[in-house]
Amino acid sequence: MQTVHSSPLHRLSCREAMEACALSRCLLLPRSVPFAKKLPSPSPAPLWFLREGPFTNSKFSKPSRVLYPAPCASPSSSSSERDLALLFEVEGVIADVYRFGNRQAFNVAFQKLGLDCANWPEPVYVDLMRRSGRDEEKMLTLFFNRIGWPTSLPTNEKDSFVKSVLRQKKKALEEYVSSSDLPLRPGVESFIDDALKEGIHVVMLTTYGRNGEKTARSLIEKLGQDRVSKVKIVGKKEVEESFYGQLILGKGLSSSLDEKLLKEATKAAFMEKKRIAEEVASILKLSVDISTPPSEGFEMVVATLRAGAELADLPVKNCVLISGSQTGVLAAERVAMPCVVIRNSLTARAEFHSAKVVMDGFGGADLTISKVRSKIGE
Numbered sequence: 001m002q003t004v005h006s007s008p009l010h011r012l013s014c015r016e017a018m019e020a021c022a023l024s025r026c027l028l029l030p031r032s033v034p035f036a037k038k039l040p041s042p043s044p045a046p047l048w049f050l051r052e053g054p055f056t057n058s059k060f061s062k063p064s065r066v067l068y069p070a071p072c073a074s075p076s077s078s079s080s081e082r083d084l085a086l087l088f089e090v091e092g093v094i095a096d097v098y099r100f101g102n103r104q105a106f107n108v109a110f111q112k113l114g115l116d117c118a119n120w121p122e123p124v125y126v127d128l129m130r131r132s133g134r135d136e137e138k139m140l141t142l143f144f145n146r147i148g149w150p151t152s153l154p155t156n157e158k159d160s161f162v163k164s165v166l167r168q169k170k171k172a173l174e175e176y177v178s179s180s181d182l183p184l185r186p187g188v189e190s191f192i193d194d195a196l197k198e199g200i201h202v203v204m205l206t207t208y209g210r211n212g213e214k215t216a217r218s219l220i221e222k223l224g225q226d227r228v229s230k231v232k233i234v235g236k237k238e239v240e241e242s243f244y245g246q247l248i249l250g251k252g253l254s255s256s257l258d259e260k261l262l263k264e265a266t267k268a269a270f271m272e273k274k275r276i277a278e279e280v281a282s283i284l285k286l287s288v289d290i291s292t293p294p295s296e297g298f299e300m301v302v303a304t305l306r307a308g309a310e311l312a313d314l315p316v317k318n319c320v321l322i323s324g325s326q327t328g329v330l331a332a333e334r335v336a337m338p339c340v341v342i343r344n345s346l347t348a349r350a351e352f353h354s355a356k357v358v359m360d361g362f363g364g365a366d367l368t369i370s371k372v373r374s375k376i377g378e
Helices: 012-025 102-110 122-132 136-146 153-180 188-195 213-221 234-243 241-249 259-284 296-312 326-334 369-376
Strands: 085-089 201-205 232-234 319-323 341-344 357-359
Touching: 085 296, 102 122, 102 259, 122 136, 122 296, 136 153, 153 213, 188 201, 188 369, 201 213, 201 296, 232 234, 232 296, 241 296, 296 319, 296 326, 319 326, 326 341, 341 369
Parallel strands: 085 201, 085 319, 201 232, 319 341, 341 357
Antiparallel strands: none
């Protein structure tokens, strides 16, 4: 059996080593990186992942900071140990879009397309979600297979018809969210007010909702201008401008980091992870199936959490994700960020094993700031 190196770096995959170098609180954020470093790796071929050239200037860059290790402060003496940031998913957490928005938006789309026979009361909508695994294209296909497709629709145009319904549905949802008809979840405004009064950073994440960033930002505006002015918002632009987004995702580095080289580095990191997993599995006499690397969408969720912590200027362990999705919970687990789940109509029966606590709402018997602090302290 192959000898296992005792050095901690040799027990990491390439990607994990890259993340460790880039994201540890013991490393300071750079404005420029005037050198190239070879990443320690168990593979025989050297992996060069940085070249000379400045990073894109952004609000995340700090001119006085350079990418060199700095001594970690003692946990007992660090003021950051007392600091806390709450990172909010928006859809499903700030407002239950899935219960009060999606179904109505579908019905509006049906009307605009002249589909008078199509209307989804709540029992039909819930049944279609259950049968389709919440895939909206499948929901439409199941429904029209049941009641019949429009008679004027050629068989080979069913896919384009479904996509046209979804486009209309998205427009209707954006209009509905912007109106006063969609309510915020009870207690969420008081919960955010309590957090701000205690000096807790509040960060809204708009990048990875099901219905897009525009819908998420419209929901945030429902909190009122006074609250919005006190919170931070992380969208796609903020993720790409963050240090993590530049270094790991390669955003904004076209002048200093070859795109092809970055893809090769990602591929090499995945292959190394697979090799180590299979080696461990052979020792434990287990079978391991790692057929595909993490999806691009999941990596964006991870990058969003990293950017949120970076914008709050706190370690990941001092940030708490308030999530309503399985994807968010898994991403939080990946980066070792504590996670609290607020269930919504889409996840009412789901289980979240890695979450610190699972609640049905805000305030009272549900989630409060004191409960967040107590659970994170466990």
